Amino acid sequence: MGLVKVTKDLVAASATPMVLGILAEGQSYGYAILRRINELSGGELEWTEGLLYPLLHRLERHGHVEASWQAVTGERRRKYYRITDQGLAELAEQRRQWDTVVDALKEIWLGLAANGPLRAIPLECAA
Numbered sequence: 001m002g003l004v005k006v007t008k009d010l011v012a013a014s015a016t017p018m019v020l021g022i023l024a025e026g027q028s029y030g031y032a033i034l035r036r037i038n039e040l041s042g043g044e045l046e047w048t049e050g051l052l053y054p055l056l057h058r059l060e061r062h063g064h065v066e067a068s069w070q071a072v073t074g075e076r077r078r079k080y081y082r083i084t085d086q087g088l089a090e091l092a093e094q095r096r097q098w099d100t101v102v103d104a105l106k107e108i109w110l111g112l113a114a115n116g117p118l119r120a121i122p123l124e125c126a127a
Contacts, residue, residue: 004044006044006045011045011047011051014098015047015051015055016055016059016090016094017091017094017095017098018037018040019033019052019055019056019059020059020064020065020083020087020088020090020091020094021091022036022037022040023065023081023082023083023087024083024087024088024091026082027080027081027082028080028081029078029079029080029081030049030052030053030056030078030079030081033052033056033081034047034049034052056081059081059087060081062086062090063084063086063087064083064084064086064087064090065081065082065083065084065087066081066082066084067079067080067081068080068082
């Protein structure tokens with residue numbers, strides 16, 4: 001299967017829960033977050049620093065993440081981000097909202113597939 005072009009609107013809508021979810025796995029720094037997004041999406045989501053860093057700064061302003069500079073032996077200092085309790089609560093709320101959206105879309109796609117127009121499109125995630 002070829003690369004899927006994900007629209008800017010969908011990337012923007014999913015950015016906050018994606019970053020908070022990655023930071024819920026453990027603290028991380030910008031470049032590692034970008035690599036993790038690429039890994040999780042099988043290379044189909046390629047975020048830029050121009051998308052990530054403004055989001056991290058906004059999450060920090062809202063108290064969802066905290067940042068600290070850390071030195072790694074033999075490397076330059078990196079700014080590490082960790083999710084806060086407030087960020088975990090926001091992640092839980094974002095998940096509830098996304099679950100609602102995904103469930104509604106699955107119902108629509110299953111109905112369309114059963115009635116004809118989408119029969120040729122595999123619904124791998126619908127199971």
